[in-house]
Amino acid sequence: MTKADIVQTVYARLGGFSKKESADLVDLVFETMKETLGRGEKIKISGFGNFVLRDKRQRQGRNPQTGDPIVITERRVLNFKASQLLKQALNEERDGAPATGAPSLEAEKG
Numbered sequence: 001m002t003k004a005d006i007v008q009t010v011y012a013r014l015g016g017f018s019k020k021e022s023a024d025l026v027d028l029v030f031e032t033m034k035e036t037l038g039r040g041e042k043i044k045i046s047g048f049g050n051f052v053l054r055d056k057r058q059r060q061g062r063n064p065q066t067g068d069p070i071v072i073t074e075r076r077v078l079n080f081k082a083s084q085l086l087k088q089a090l091n092e093e094r095d096g097a098p099a100t101g102a103p104s105l106e107a108e109k110g
Contacts, residue, residue: 003030048086
């Protein structure tokens with residue numbers, strides 16, 4: 001799924017917004033997430049998961065082609081940990097049956 005697909009989904013599902021307004025909403029969400037992570041803060045989205053920015057220290061590594069030792073510079077990495085609700089929903093879709101203890105989305109609709 002691309003950003004354009006997300007904009008299209010927001011436009012189609014919410015209604016009342018133009019495509020431009022839908023694109024602005026999606027841009028605002030992503031920009032807010034970038035700014036928050038840039039400040040070193042965590043992002044917790046209930047029922048979805050957590051985004052955490054971690055600092056990795058400088059370390060020794062090897063060039064896989066030559067085997068020569070190299071220094072891997074320090075850097076920041078983004079980690080995502082899915083919530084239990086998201087994991088259950090993904091496993092339901094994969095298995096075709098509800099995960100134990102989790103209500104089926106189809107049952108809620110019906």
